Amino acid sequence: MRIFADLHLHSKYSGATSQRMNVYELSAYAELKGLNLLGTGDALHPSWLEELRRSLKPAGAGVYSLGGKVYFIPQVEVATVHEYEGKARRIHHVILMPSLEVAEQLADQLRGFGDVASDGRPVLSMRPSELVEITMSLDKRNLIFPAHVWTPWWSIFGAKSGVDRIEECYEDQVKHIHAIETGLSSDPPMNWRVSWLNGYTILSFSDSHSPYPYRLGREAVVFELESLSYRSIYEAIVERTERNRVELTVEVPPAYGKYHWSGHRKCGVGPIPPEEARRMGYRCPVCGKTLTKGVDDRVEELADRPRGYKPENAQGFIYLLPLQELIALGLGLEVEAETRLNSKRIWSIYEALINAFGNEFKVMLEADLREVAKISSPEIAEMIARMRENRIKLIPGYDGVYGKLILSEEAEKTSRRKFSKLEDYL
Ligand SMILES: [Zn+2]
Ligand SMILES: [Zn+2]
Structure with a gap:
């Protein structure tokens, strides 16, 4: 069976989220969108966990529902803060769990590293390897993977506080990592250029903070599963068998993402294409501070394959806005x-x-x-x-500003001309 899944989202208990992020609205909007399976978001937060327990009914095989057509699996995003080679690293990870009981147990075990009740996406002072070790020794069916891997802030390869190799983050626990989430600002072809990422399953989810269908499911995974169960999802991501597999990912064009190119939003500077940003030394021409480096630039730094490279048995994907x-x-x-x-x-x-x-x-x-x-x-x-x-033509997103859809090439030229040349600032 074919399942459209969005397994990374947040509840109203995460910062800067809609008050309408509850299971009823999520379920209703997911149906409009065409999603069959959602992550619960924030599954370590005590109040949210309580709400989930009250409203969701186990629907067998590690999935839950309100009784309708939309199913949920327990999911949370957590942030780790640790030091590596003398520098603070701030990294987001997504965890999928086979039951709300496991989520509660994990919350108990992580309490010593940070306040799991303060925000739906808790910030934990611990090494990512420790997080993986605790998560996996609690229940070997748990799944953990790095979130929106290229985003400048709070991501494994982020320009601000990430690392350059997946092992530098997860150390000896890297053996438990089987997937990466591309994030809105990167697409599978960008990730294919990094040869050491080729063995990982590519996942794309919305990381939505609101239930509306222009946010929920804007990125998603289309699974082909034997049956709808936690076990099948696990098998599709980790073992990638014929009977349980990722059929394709739904991707927004990466220029739509908020960090595709470089810029400095506060000064109204951006989007700046990679060559131009490099020439400017990633300095804001208005205030002189460092520009927020684009995901496109960051991929270029770590890539060991040319643009346009496609590995054998590459996963399928489609672009949708x-x-x-x-x-x-x-x-x-x-x-x-x-x-x-x-x-x-x-x-x-x-x-x-x-x-x-x-x-x-x-x-x-x-x-x-x-x-x-x-x-x-x-x-x-x-x-x-x-x-x-x-x-569809887009003006790329930069420094937290979404990419903008435009009608004609002419409009695109005009708005790019405004920002793309160093001389324009002088
Ligand atoms: Zn995140
Ligand atoms: Zn500036």
Whole structure:
């Protein structure tokens, strides 16, 4: 069976998250999106754990549900802070667990390293290798992998406080690491360029802080499973068998991610392409501080294979952008703020399309575009056609600013010209 899964998200107990991050809203929006399986997020947080226990029913085989079509597995993201070669390293890791009881036990064991009740994504003072050791000796069915591996802050290869090799993070416990999460700002081809990452299963999840379908499931994994169970998910990620496997990952174009290129948001500087940023010595031309280095630049630093390299038996993937972004583009709306994506006008078109085709993934991947044009507009159908052929133009994201969809090459040139040349600042 085919399962669309988003296994990295957060609850309302994590910092900067929507108050609507509860299992009921998550379940309802997941259905609109076309997701069958979600991570619970924040499964070590006592209040959230209590809520999960009250509302979710075990649905057999290590998955839970509210009784509807959407299933959950216990999941948390944790941050470790430790020192390596005289420098502080701050790294995020995602943990999947086979039951809420295991989640509670893990919370107990980690309490000594940090406050698991203060934030849904706890910050723990410990070596990542210790975290893996504790997690895996508690229950060998647990799964742990580094989160959004290239993001400048809080990631394993991040420019700010990451490391250069996976062993430098997990040391002797690296044997328990079987997967990496690409994060929004990188895609599988970028990761293929690092030969020592080729053995790892590539995962893509949303890391969403809100339940709306332009955030939830914006990145996802399509599994092909024998049956929906924790064991099958484990097998697909770790053992990658014929009967349980990752069929493909759903990726936003990496330029959509908030850290694809370099820049300094506070000074309004960015996005700066890698060659240009290098030439500027990664200095902000306005304030002189260090630029936030783009994921594209960071991959280039660690890559040992040329751009365009594709390993044998490379995993499949597709590019998709949230339908609400494409509706906004088709309507000719500038989307500067998230609230615009949540506008009544966009929602009413979105709902009409979902009612006609079942869910967002069906609209994006299968719907007859003549029908889409009739229900919405020819312009919106055209945007979906462009998305299917990966012809959507984007101004890359930088320093926490999302990439921006644009209509024409001309618009792209104008906005890039504004930032891309050093002389423009002088
Ligand atoms: Zn994170
Ligand atoms: Zn600056």
